[in-house]
Amino acid sequence: MLTKMIPEIGHFALIIALLMAIIQAVVPLAGAATRRPLWMAFDRPMAAGQFVFLAIAYACLTASYMADDFSVATVANNSNSLLPWYYKLSAVWGNHEGSVLLWSLMLSAWGLLASLWSRRLPRDMVARVTGILGLIGAGFLLFVLVTSNPFARLLPNMPEDGTDLNPLLQDFGLVVHPPMLYMGYVGFSVVFAFAIAALLGGRLDAAWTRWARPWTNAAWAFLTVGIALGSWWAYYELGWGGWWFWDPVENASLLPWLAGTALIHSLAVTEKRGSFKSWTVLLAIATFSLSLMGTFLVRSGVLTSVHAFANDPSRGLFILVLLAITVTLSLLVFALRAPRVSHKVGFTWLSRDSLLLVNNILLVIMTVTILLGTLYPLILDALGLGKISVGPPYFNSLFVPLTAIMSLFMGLGPVARWKQMPGRELLSRVWLSGVAALVLGATIPLFYGPEWNAKVMLGMMLALWIVLPMVRDIVARVRASSSVGRGFKKISLAHWGMVLGHLGIAVTMVGVAVVSNDNIERNVRMAPGDSVEMAGYTFTLQNLRERRGPNYLADTATLRVERENGTHFMMRPEKRLYLATGMPMTQVALRAGFTRDLYVALGEDLGDGSWAVRLQYKPLVRWLWLGGLLMAAGGVIAVIDKRYRRVPARDRHAERAGAAPATASREATA
Known part of the structure; x- marks a missing residue:
């Protein structure tokens, strides 16, 4: 009986969380305005309570997905009994109602952390911060309850099975x-x-x-x-x-x-x-x-x-x-x-x-x-x-x-001094880095690319211009210290975070410049036994077969990819048909590498035993996301x-x- 009431428990928890958010917004702000410590002290308990009840609500919605409770509208519209359990977990936020609930849960978590990790700050400041977060939380919880209730029922006309999660989201x-x-x-x-x-x-x-x-x-x-x-x-x-x-x-x-x-x-x-x-x-x-x-x-x-x-x-x-x-x-x-x-x-x-x-x-x-x-x-x-x-x-x-x-300004900023700096001193700090960026940026594309490209050269120059002055600055700081170890220790974590963030920007810029200008793509017609050459690789379609997944049927192509040195590997792109929705999807085959990706996508069946196939050679595409990770790491180190x-x-x-x-x-x- 209790399991059937899980959605109602979640709905009730949302209402309690809303009431706590309103108290968190009103009482601490009023206490900060009137200098009443007792009123300000409401902030942390209410922030903790809001988080706890939102966590209960989210757990109830997750339980409804895992139990295939298709009497809940959002479960019926975004899940299916054949959906693997790990996709059911992610399907909780793969729709409007669940994603807004997750948003509210995260907002309450940030608010709780802000109240707990700010104990050394002025009491009225913490009360105002927590109160404002309570106002925002109350607004979103009202939005959830009034327009986007994730626990709305379909009773008595509940479906026997769900519509399924959008295949793009699986x-x-x-x-x-x-x-x-x-x-x-x-x-x-x-x-x-x-x-x-x-x-x-x-x-x-x-x-x-x-x-x-x-x-x-x-x-x-x-x-x-x-x-x-x-x-x-x-x-x-x-x-x-x-x-x-x-x-x-x-x-x-x-x-x-x-x-x-x-x-x-x-x-x-x-x-x-x-x-x-x-x-x-x-x-x-x-x-x-x-x-x-x-x-x-x-x-x-x-x-x-x-x-x-x-x-x-x-x-x-x-x-x-x-x-x-x-x-x-x-x-x-x-x-x-x-x-x-x-x-x-x-x-x-x-x-x-x-x-x-x-x-x-x-x-x-x-x-x-x-x-x-x-x-x-x-x-x-x-x-x-x-x-x-x-x-x-x-x-x-x-x-x-x-x-x-x-x-251009990113290269100058980290090495410039605050308030004022003579132009001659700034020039002395950056001229060598500038010359090196120009020379290296112009020559590096000659050694790896299919042909020299001015846009790639410009991207390389700008990326090096961002990085080299920072390297020169770090070397100068270390040399100015009595020992190398002490010199590195004197550089703050915030500064290292800045260095990593700017390095990430530079790496992403190189990836963007190279993959946008040196990408090779071929759309070809292939039948079993056909071969295509591209970027020093030979792609041979060996066979096509059908296979059944947990909730889809797939046509799988097997391609043998041979390098110029004779080594080879296999790639298996797929064309899937999801059973619940009848929606087709392309599952690409990737051969990832630090310097390039090989990308194969299976297109349409052309009716005579051959298929449309898209082959792509994407140099340095991984640098796009490597740069993003470096930027994020810089932010974490600064924290x-x-x-x-x-x-x-x-x-x-x-x-x-x-x-x-x-x-x-x-x-x-x-």
Whole structure:
């Protein structure tokens, strides 16, 4: 009897979580405003309770999937009794209702961590941060309960079997990509909460940026991994061999990543120099707002995409209202509070400050460019002014040159000094790296590629220009120390994180330049016994056979691939037909390598014993995702830098008393 009530238990847990989120939002914020410690003390218990009951709700939904309870609408629409158990687990978030529940669970987890790991911060600051996260959590839980109840029943007319999970989603990519992406999206809510709390408390100083930087780096690292996994998933799952198509839903994840990248650099300047304060807060607001906008695009039904959840307009309207309220209230708080706590800090045009400012501006221009290209067709369509398509030519023609310009400043920023720096000194630090980047970038493509390519050369030069000045700077730091070991120890983890992040950008740039320009593709007609040569490999189709999977039928081709040196290996692409939906799918065969991928996709049966086959040689394609992992690793390393968890001695007494630290008080009167 109890097992039949699992969906009701989950629904009841959601209602309790909503009530706790409302208490978490109202009481601690009121306590911080009136300086009542008892009211502020509600934040951590309510954050913990919200997380516990959301975890119960999520466990109940998972149990419904595993038990094939097709009386639950979302289970009936997104699962099947033949679906393997591991896909049932990922099917929980492979739909609109489950994904929003997972989003809310992750949001509560971030809120709980923010309250627990901020014990050394001023009490009123923690109460404001947790209260703002409670407001956001309450908004999403209302969205779940009002428009997207994952426990809605189909009684009494429940189906005997489920519709099945979309075959595109029956892949390991669904297991890892959405959770990572959501962790990044939701993580920026903590940074947003810190920014608004700093405004409300009059603490736009170096202290709040030091508190917010680890959360920013962590959210950015998760989002970076999520985007990289999405690119990798599309590469091998969709069968066309592409890794980025400028799909609106892809853009929805790239927009907060770009804004978050600008925010990371702006926080560094605010912490170190006390400048860019208002700009940093605006970036925090913009980054989280773009995360919410991505949620709207994916779940509103305004987009037709393999990534999107097409839903009724009421859901899109709810998220749009939530986005409008968030942006309006946060900008109102900014307009009222920012002028009271800001002041100007001077720096010359040639300094790290100015170089980071230029990169921030370029990142914002790139964000606006992509935002315009993504939303403009939707706005025209909504107003009935016609349908237009904005595709890769628009985005590439603007994004690529802006990236190249930004790379020039990326090479200078890490080696420049704060506030001011003589031009001759900066030139002495970078001229050798510049010459080396030019020479190596021009010559490396001569040794590996099929032919010399100017675009590949430019990509190599820019990537080397990013990396070599940092290498020179590290060598100079180590040489200046009494020993090599001590020299490396003097370099902070935050600096190593920056180095890895920039190295990841450079590696990705090389991968993009090479695979975009030196990719070889052939679409051929092959029957058993036919051979095709490509890029030094001979592909021979040996046979085709049928096989049955757990919930599909597959035509499997076996190809013998022989290298020029006589060694060989086998590749087996498939064409699958899923039984529950009747939907065909291409399962590509990949031979991955550090320097190249071989990519084989089986097309259509041409009717005379032959099949259409797509063969591709993709040099350095793995560098795209290797760069993403290096960037994310840089973010993680920066998070664990202990200096972000230190509190200045002059502020400790004020923190224990729950008052504003001395640094914040001085900022408020500046």
